[in-house]
């Protein structure tokens with residue numbers, strides 16, 4: 391049994407004044423003045439207890455879930471990976487307290503040679519099934535679910551934002567994929583980097599847009615997403631890394647970050663932008679301003695790091711994304727909700743994302759008040775997953791899998 395004493399509590403939505411939180415058998419047992427005699431006491435004075443963070447957009451490889459947990463990210467929503475490897479990592483996370491829990495999209499939907507296939511060319515993913523026509527959608531979705539996908543990721547990208555023309559899914563096939571997933575009561579997450587593909591995805595009935603478009607503003611889209619109930623995961627941090635405003639090196643030098651990075655994570659975080667052509671120059675004010683429009687229109691916004699992309703690191707980059715969301719106009723409290731209660735609600739993770747009796751004791755204790763200063767989320771005193779304290783010492787890098 392654990393007793394956090396005299397700690398301010400951010401419950402996923404609101405800040406509660408200093409109180410006590412009791413954890414028993416891996417679950418939050420009580421929020422309020424309490425004094426169980428046999429509990430391990432943790433002094434919470436001057437600190438805030440927040441729910442374990444949920445990263446709503448990442449790609450997982452061995453070692454990533456441990457890296458995430460060291461930075462208080464206790465649930466990772468993978469948005470495209472090798473389903474066999476994801477299954478192994480998920481099974482490992484179920485028994486080990488030192489790594490984040492995992493949900494996965496597994497194989498994402500794209501056309502042969504379409505967006506995403508470069509990961510095969512680079513040796514990062516084994517070759518995966520693709521589709522072209524709407525009548526293939528139902529079988530494609532059924533196969534993903536039998537492989538263990540929790541939701542369906544769909545890639546709609548003609549390569550125009552990076553100046554590399556790529557074949558892409560048709561609007562008809564996109565619609566058929568969304569319908570097939572909905573028939574099986576699964577969410578659809580659509581990768582969209584252009585205003586046009588974002589609009590296409592929304593009109594196809596996609597539940598979640600992954601990324602924000604960088605090519606041009608999309609007048610009226612925020613209101614349309616709001617009325618459709620579409621959720622958005624802007625991934626501002628990775629858009630900065632991809633399109634010329636990298637911040638990974640600064641982050642890696644932060645004394646609150648450096649000691650907890652494995653060498654491979656440090657290299658990834660500090661590698662700087664991938665060289666792209668003139669066509670890949672975009673005004674990053676577009677996604678920033680779109681975030682503000684979405685917020686004002688009442689669209690649900692989720693925080694996603696898009697780690698393992700160049701310039702990111704699991705765990706760390708989610709903190710950076712929270713700062714970027716605040717920079718774009720969310721309040722610190724809204725940004726914290728975007729990484730706790732909101733993704734839990736969106737993805738049906740009913741046992742987490744908040745601090746109240748009955749929920750999993752996925753918890754992060756940080757100095758100060760992150761609901762007024764988002765930078766404090768990196769001032770981590772401790773991380774607990776399922777009531778067990780996460781050892782924050784980085785281990786040896788895992789070997790290639």
Ligand SMILES: [Zn+2]
Pocket residue numbers: 447448449469696
């Ligand atoms: Zn991604």
